[in-house]
Amino acid sequence: MNLSTFGEKFTHKAGISQLMDDLGAAMAGGDMLMLGGGNPAHIPEVQLRFRNRLEEILAEPGGFEAMIGNYDGTRGNDAFIEALAALLNDEFGWQISPKNIVLTNGAQSALFMLFNMFAGQMPDGSKKKILFPLTPEYIGYADAGLTDDFFAAQHPSMEQLDHRLFKYHVNFDELEVGDDIGAICVSRPTNPTGNVLTDAEILHLDTIAEDKGIPLIIDGAYGTPFPNIIYTDAKPFWSPNTILTMSLSKFGLPNLRTGIVIAPEAIASAIAESNGIMNLAPGGLGAKMALEMVRSGEIMQMSKEIIQPYYQRKAYHTLDLFEEHLGDVPCKIHKPEGALFLWVWFQELPCTATKLYERLKERKTLVVPGSYFFPGLENEDWQHKHECIRVTYAQDERIVSKGVEIICDEVKRLYA
Numbered sequence: 001m002n003l004s005t006f007g008e009k010f011t012h013k014a015g016i017s018q019l020m021d022d023l024g025a026a027m028a029g030g031d032m033l034m035l036g037g038g039n040p041a042h043i044p045e046v047q048l049r050f051r052n053r054l055e056e057i058l059a060e061p062g063g064f065e066a067m068i069g070n071y072d073g074t075r076g077n078d079a080f081i082e083a084l085a086a087l088l089n090d091e092f093g094w095q096i097s098p099k100n101i102v103l104t105n106g107a108q109s110a111l112f113m114l115f116n117m118f119a120g121q122m123p124d125g126s127k128k129k130i131l132f133p134l135t136p137e138y139i140g141y142a143d144a145g146l147t148d149d150f151f152a153a154q155h156p157s158m159e160q161l162d163h164r165l166f167k168y169h170v171n172f173d174e175l176e177v178g179d180d181i182g183a184i185c186v187s188r189p190t191n192p193t194g195n196v197l198t199d200a201e202i203l204h205l206d207t208i209a210e211d212k213g214i215p216l217i218i219d220g221a222y223g224t225p226f227p228n229i230i231y232t233d234a235k236p237f238w239s240p241n242t243i244l245t246m247s248l249s250k251f252g253l254p255n256l257r258t259g260i261v262i263a264p265e266a267i268a269s270a271i272a273e274s275n276g277i278m279n280l281a282p283g284g285l286g287a288k289m290a291l292e293m294v295r296s297g298e299i300m301q302m303s304k305e306i307i308q309p310y311y312q313r314k315a316y317h318t319l320d321l322f323e324e325h326l327g328d329v330p331c332k333i334h335k336p337e338g339a340l341f342l343w344v345w346f347q348e349l350p351c352t353a354t355k356l357y358e359r360l361k362e363r364k365t366l367v368v369p370g371s372y373f374f375p376g377l378e379n380e381d382w383q384h385k386h387e388c389i390r391v392t393y394a395q396d397e398r399i400v401s402k403g404v405e406i407i408c409d410e411v412k413r414l415y416a
Helices: 005-009 015-027 044-059 063-069 078-092 107-118 199-212 265-279 285-296 298-326 353-362 397-415
Strands: 101-104 127-132 151-153 157-160 165-169 181-187 216-219 242-247 259-262 331-334 341-346 388-392
Touching: 044 063, 044 285, 044 298, 063 285, 078 101, 078 285, 078 298, 101 107, 101 265, 107 127, 107 181, 107 216, 107 242, 107 259, 107 265, 181 199, 199 216, 259 265, 285 298, 298 331, 298 341, 298 397, 353 388, 353 397, 388 397
Parallel strands: 127 151, 127 181, 165 331, 181 216, 216 242
Antiparallel strands: 101 259, 157 165, 242 259, 331 341, 341 388
16 A cells, blocks of 8 residues: 555554554443543533433424534534633633634644644745643644654753642743744643643743744643633633634533634634535534533533532542552652643653553553653653653542552552
């Protein structure tokens, strides 16, 4: 089979593909303890609300038929977009219009389009990169560029905290944004670490980006204003120089693939044009299911009163489990400030985190090795990349408890 350069790039085994294959296999059944994937928890109150919403749609004359039988436009469901613009303006005074919003088939596809709009081969012959000012970063970014040498990245500074905890910060003293940078990107909260960039860090990055004439992309899939899986003070942020991507996945609809882009009008229009070429239109089930929750503001209430405290309890419970089982293993854990994960750093780990992943997989426990989470630093020999794993706490408490126990036992064997 003779493949193009594009074909060869997108048929090799990517980290995100391995993660999703493992997730799919675990969710399909069997006795694997799934502590690796990003599947959100099945929160009973949230699922009941969506069940009721589906029944409301089924009861509407023609509601079901329209939901499954009619295309939306290239921007996505107009009613949802108008309701979301009104909600964000009312809540935060952002002064956006529906022309600033476009929906996509998941935030992953939105970021793929955005990255390749602002980086890669440019019309003048130059080449641009996407800059991650803080790593580790999301595993799904690593293979999203259409050309090689697509990303640049920065080492973080590390703040040592009490109780085995630490926290990454953007190292602004060493941050360089050259003329070869087409956009700056951060996730907030950060996947995989649960780090939440402070309001000051976000504002500083936005200022740097604006001064360089490039956009700041904020991946808010887990963040504010919804699903608001954040356990520290963090204000929602948008500016005319910012592109904010959001999602309904972690609100409880991962299988409906509904991404949201809030951007300057020209960029939102460009994403809509790309939608038309790649997908005709984004799927509308997620927007239809969440429409009335956005119109009423219920989506904000549910995020604040149900989703956020649910995950916060699970985060601190999982921290306690590690503390109970680790013993004297030299280990630090990133301060859990949001998302669905603990980022566990085994200092001077006797093998690589990839080898630890394989050993744990043999014991029917899935995690994600940390080396996948350093896009832009793939070729750099930094030991820290090979000493960390990502562990999700979103699964059933029995699964998480047993999985943590196995992880700690295996690591103790390694150090012994």
